[in-house]
Amino acid sequence: MALLDIRYRAGSLFVAVVVGQIILISAQVSSRRGVPILEAVTFGAFAEVQRAIFTGVSGVRRGWDGYVALRRAKDENESLRRQLAAAQIDLQRQRALADRSRGFERLLELRDQSTLTTVAAEIIAAGAMPDFRTVTIDKGANDGVKRDMAVIAPAGVVGRVVIPSRRAAKVQLLIDRNAAAGAIVERSRAQGVVTGGGDERLRMEFVSEAADIVVGDVIMTSGNDGIFPKGFVIGHVETVEKNGPAYKRILVKPDVDFRALEEVLVVIAPASGRDAAGSTE
Numbered sequence: 001m002a003l004l005d006i007r008y009r010a011g012s013l014f015v016a017v018v019v020g021q022i023i024l025i026s027a028q029v030s031s032r033r034g035v036p037i038l039e040a041v042t043f044g045a046f047a048e049v050q051r052a053i054f055t056g057v058s059g060v061r062r063g064w065d066g067y068v069a070l071r072r073a074k075d076e077n078e079s080l081r082r083q084l085a086a087a088q089i090d091l092q093r094q095r096a097l098a099d100r101s102r103g104f105e106r107l108l109e110l111r112d113q114s115t116l117t118t119v120a121a122e123i124i125a126a127g128a129m130p131d132f133r134t135v136t137i138d139k140g141a142n143d144g145v146k147r148d149m150a151v152i153a154p155a156g157v158v159g160r161v162v163i164p165s166r167r168a169a170k171v172q173l174l175i176d177r178n179a180a181a182g183a184i185v186e187r188s189r190a191q192g193v194v195t196g197g198g199d200e201r202l203r204m205e206f207v208s209e210a211a212d213i214v215v216g217d218v219i220m221t222s223g224n225d226g227i228f229p230k231g232f233v234i235g236h237v238e239t240v241e242k243n244g245p246a247y248k249r250i251l252v253k254p255d256v257d258f259r260a261l262e263e264v265l266v267v268i269a270p271a272s273g274r275d276a277a278g279s280t281e
Contacts, residue, residue: 116229117269118152119143123262124168131198133176133258135159139266140167148227150267156233156255157181157221158264169266173258174234175200182224183234188212191222194234194252200259202235204250211247213240219252229267 119139127134139145141164151158151171159179163170172179177198184191190211192204204219217237223230239251 116265116267118265118267119145121145121151121169121264121266123264131177133173133179133196133198134162135171135173135261137169137171137264137266138167140165140169142166143266144268145169145266150228151264152229152232152267153256153261153264155257156235157228158256158258158261160227161266171264174256175202175254175258180225181228181234182222183219184222185211185213185237186218186220188217191224192250194219200254201238202252202254204237204252207247207250209245209247213237213247213250215240 121137121139121143123135124138125136137145137151145161145164147161147164149161151160157174159171159173159176161169162172173196174181174194175196175198177196179196181194182191183194183204188211190207190213192207192211194202194204197203202219204213207213215237219234219237221228221230221232221234233255235252235254235256237250238253239249241248241250
């Protein structure tokens with residue numbers, strides 16, 4: 001065993017000496033370009049290592065830059081989406097304010113044109129039961145609103161106050177099945193009573209057999225009921241059916257769109273002298 005160990009060490013020493021000689025010779029011997037062979041070999045080896053390291057680092061850097069750019073683009077897109085959503089919401093709010101302003105402008109025009117004392121109110125709720133057509137307004141007894149006061153809109157007659165509270169009031173719409181108003185035909189001055197049917201149409205009843213009524217006639221308030229001021233538009237005649245000398249059915253389409261109603265005027269005091277709308281017999 002000792003002999004083998006000595007031979008192994010001698011062989012290793014011999015190999016080391018040979019390699020050292022080769023290295024020394026390579027350091028002294030130059031290539032055709034004048035560069036020592038050892039330097040050329042060493043440079044080539046280190047160059048490949050540097051190339052590998054540079055390629056890896058460059059790949060990592062590009063990947064990181066791409067990730068950062070992607071995150072930045074994602075954050076910017078998210079910010080743009082939030083800005084767009086905020087702009088859309090603001091646009092809707094501006095439209096709502098514009099519509100509301102136009103509604104109040106029409107109310108002001110109606111109030112200025114009439115000789116009635118009125119108070120403007122907004123509709124804050126609608127009746128839950130389809131058989132009873134009512135709405136709730138945001139004005140009540142504190143604002144001078146009382147029972148049986150007429151409620152009007154720029155398009156025409158809305159209804160009457162049925163239950164006032166301190167700061168709100170319930171309004172029975174003219175299309176309610178229990179509502180009624182004295183009516184007159186603008187063209188022929190024929191009179192009758194307009195009643196609600198619970199739907200979006202009105203019926204004109206108690207009309208004289210000799211009355212002159214045709215489709216398209218304008219129906220207005222007559223003022224005979226003591227609630228609605230005279231001369232305000234109710235609607236237009238939509239259907240006229242006559243059975244012999246008597247009228248069978250007269251349907252009136254209201255000028256007020258009750259489904260889109262938002263603002264109204266409550267008539268606090270009736271007009272003095274001439275009728276509210278300025279019309280005469």
